[in-house]
Amino acid sequence: MVNLTATLSTLIAANHILDYLNVLDSFGHISVRNPNNNHTFFLALQMGAAVVSGPKDIGEYLVADGSGVNGTNGGHPERYIHSEILKRYPDVNAVIHSHNEDVLPYTITGSVSVQPTYHMAGFLGDQVPNFDIESAYNETDPRDMLVNTPQLGAALAAVLGTNISQPTSPLYTTALQRGHGFITTGTSIEQVTEFAYYATRNARVQTRAIGLSAYAGMGIDGVQYLSTDERRDSKNMNIWISYKPWQQWALQSERSGMYVNQLGTPPI
Numbered sequence: 001m002v003n004l005t006a007t008l009s010t011l012i013a014a015n016h017i018l019d020y021l022n023v024l025d026s027f028g029h030i031s032v033r034n035p036n037n038n039h040t041f042f043l044a045l046q047m048g049a050a051v052v053s054g055p056k057d058i059g060e061y062l063v064a065d066g067s068g069v070n071g072t073n074g075g076h077p078e079r080y081i082h083s084e085i086l087k088r089y090p091d092v093n094a095v096i097h098s099h100n101e102d103v104l105p106y107t108i109t110g111s112v113s114v115q116p117t118y119h120m121a122g123f124l125g126d127q128v129p130n131f132d133i134e135s136a137y138n139e140t141d142p143r144d145m146l147v148n149t150p151q152l153g154a155a156l157a158a159v160l161g162t163n164i165s166q167p168t169s170p171l172y173t174t175a176l177q178r179g180h181g182f183i184t185t186g187t188s189i190e191q192v193t194e195f196a197y198y199a200t201r202n203a204r205v206q207t208r209a210i211g212l213s214a215y216a217g218m219g220i221d222g223v224q225y226l227s228t229d230e231r232r233d234s235k236n237m238n239i240w241i242s243y244k245p246w247q248q249w250a251l252q253s254e255r256s257g258m259y260v261n262q263l264g265t266p267p268i
């Protein structure tokens with residue numbers, strides 16, 4: 001059995017890191033699969049990431065349908081993002097959903113897709129699909145853009161595609177949500193935190209590069225993105241190196257004095 005205190009301490013720390021680095025606003029969230037039970041996952045209750053501070057702030061939910069277990073009642077209405085991704089892709093153990101403002105413009109400009117601009121964004125791969133929730137609504141659903149039913153969660157999870165050579169994994173790590181934000185997935189809290197951070201910074205770099213290129217009269221075609229080989233090999237590097245930024249970010253956010261982690265410093 002894995003030490004659950006370490007898992008929950010890491011999840012609380014990730015909430016703090018994602019706030020500290022401005023990856024999440026007060027509505028974003030991160031989940032982790034229960035390492036001792038593939039069929040449940042942990043996700044903070046309905047509260048901002050910065051104020052998550054102890055086990056009482058964490059809910060446990062069924063992967064099958066997002067319902068609470070072990071005393072969890074209610075929680076975040078968008079927990080179906082997490083349940084449906086974890087259900088569809090058994091290799092995924094952690095999911096982040098963000099409204100980051102550097103990424104948002106790419107969700108509403110159909111002609112400009114997110115591309116990896118530098119080596120730390122190789123995990124974005126060959127494509128970052130853009131999920132349009134309008135295509136998944138039932139006629140009577142409120143148009144509040146929230147992924148707040150299993151059906152909407154399943155439609156969002158599906159845009160990540162299936163990796164043919166490893167069907168338990170998604171084809172793409174990351175997807176945009178039109179007029180809402182993005183999701184990214186990983187095999188661990190540390191990895192998905194790295195992916196989310198660099199998804200936001202890559203968007204910032206791409207926007208600046210497009211602006212420079214336009215200024216130089218080259219338009220959008222003047223920007224050189226990573227090649228297919230560079231994306232693949234950089235992704236492999238992104239995966240093995242995730243321990244390094246995690247160590248720094250965990251200590252930075254803890255020493256900032258802005259957050260409380262009742263379970264102490266996570267494993268670093």
Ligand SMILES: [Zn+2]
Nearest residue numbers: 027078097181
């Ligand atoms: Zn949201």
